[in-house]
Amino acid sequence: MNNKIPLAQSVAENIVDIIKRKNMKAGDKLPSESELTELLNVSRSTLREALKILTSRNILVTRQGSGIFVSKNTGIVNDPFGLEFLGSEKLILDMFDTRLILEPEIAAIAAINASKEDIEKIKKQCDEVEKAINENVTYADKDALFHKLISETSGNTIINHIIPIVHNSIQKSIDYTNNSLIQNTVYYHRKITEAIQNRDSLGAKYAMICHIGANRQYIIDRIRCKNNGVK
Numbered sequence: 001m002n003n004k005i006p007l008a009q010s011v012a013e014n015i016v017d018i019i020k021r022k023n024m025k026a027g028d029k030l031p032s033e034s035e036l037t038e039l040l041n042v043s044r045s046t047l048r049e050a051l052k053i054l055t056s057r058n059i060l061v062t063r064q065g066s067g068i069f070v071s072k073n074t075g076i077v078n079d080p081f082g083l084e085f086l087g088s089e090k091l092i093l094d095m096f097d098t099r100l101i102l103e104p105e106i107a108a109i110a111a112i113n114a115s116k117e118d119i120e121k122i123k124k125q126c127d128e129v130e131k132a133i134n135e136n137v138t139y140a141d142k143d144a145l146f147h148k149l150i151s152e153t154s155g156n157t158i159i160n161h162i163i164p165i166v167h168n169s170i171q172k173s174i175d176y177t178n179n180s181l182i183q184n185t186v187y188y189h190r191k192i193t194e195a196i197q198n199r200d201s202l203g204a205k206y207a208m209i210c211h212i213g214a215n216r217q218y219i220i221d222r223i224r225c226k227n228n229g230v231k
Contacts, residue, residue, distance in 0.1 A: 008049035011042050015054060019070060030060070030068040089223055092173045096216035098166055102159070103147065103212060108205035110153035111196045118153040119197050125149055126193045133182045140174050146189060150196070177218055184214050 015036070024030075031039065037047050051068065054060040061071045114122070125146045132139035144167040151163040188211030195203035 007042070008046055008053060011040055011046055011050035012053040014040055015050060016059065019059075024070050026070050026072040028070045029066075030070070032067060089219070093216065093219050093223070095166065095173065096212055096219060099212045100209065100216065102162070102166070103150075104205040104208040106151050106154045106156075106159055106163070107192055107196065107208040108201040109156070110150045111199055111201040111204040113155045114153045114196050114199075118149070122146070122149050122153065122193055122196060126189045129189055130186050133186055143174075143185065150192070153196070173215065173219075177215070177222075181215055181218060184211065188214070 015030070018024075018030075018039075022028075030036065033044060033047060033051075037044050040047065042050075051060060051062065055062060058071050060068055062068050110118075125142065129139055129142045129146050132142050144164070147167055148160075148163055151160050154160070188207055191207035192204055192211065195201075195207050
């Protein structure tokens with residue numbers, strides 16, 4: 001059995017090592033293709049195959065005419081679990097179940113770890129979501145960013161990478177509920193924000209439970225009515 005790593009894959013890992021050694025960040029530019037072929041001692045075709053591997057893993061992005069750059073959210077694909085292709089009702093309910101497992105504790109930790117700057121960012125984003133709702137414009141991205149800021153404030157690197165994936169289908173839940181829970185969103189976002197500002201970890205935890213739980217119950221009730229033939 002041949003366990004030899006393909007050359008392009010080996011070159012891809014060497015490029016990752018370069019990124020790590022140089023402590024490169026999102027948006028940093030890598031050496032040109034010519035420089036990389038010389039540095040890694042490989043042909044241009046092998047290098048390009050390695051670059052394709054890293055692009056598919058969202059580690060690198062190539063901009064025509066500009067060069068090769070480190071990607072934002074390195075290594076995280078927007079929908080790695082294929083959530084977009086799952087059945088709508090099951091996806092939404094499973095998503096809320098997952099959020100109930102994760103986000104209350106995240107909010108509690110955020111209330112303990114939040115800096116003044118973190119709190120100001122969360123407050124500002126809370127206002128942005130409320131403003132979008134009041135102006136009757138799309139707010140899914142602003143809503144997702146509100147929760148992402150809380151996950152960042154928790155200080156947990158793994159959680160900070162998971163939460164954007166969990167929220168990838170947040171627009172689905174908004175569409176499914178026909179914006180019926182917008183006032184719930186405004187009210188509980190404010191409660192969560194106030195609790196984090198007041199360093200009230202339990203308050204942040206239970207406000208998040210109430211927020212996500214209300215959405216989850218709405219989905220359950222709607223599915224039950226649908227199954228019973230009630231419109």
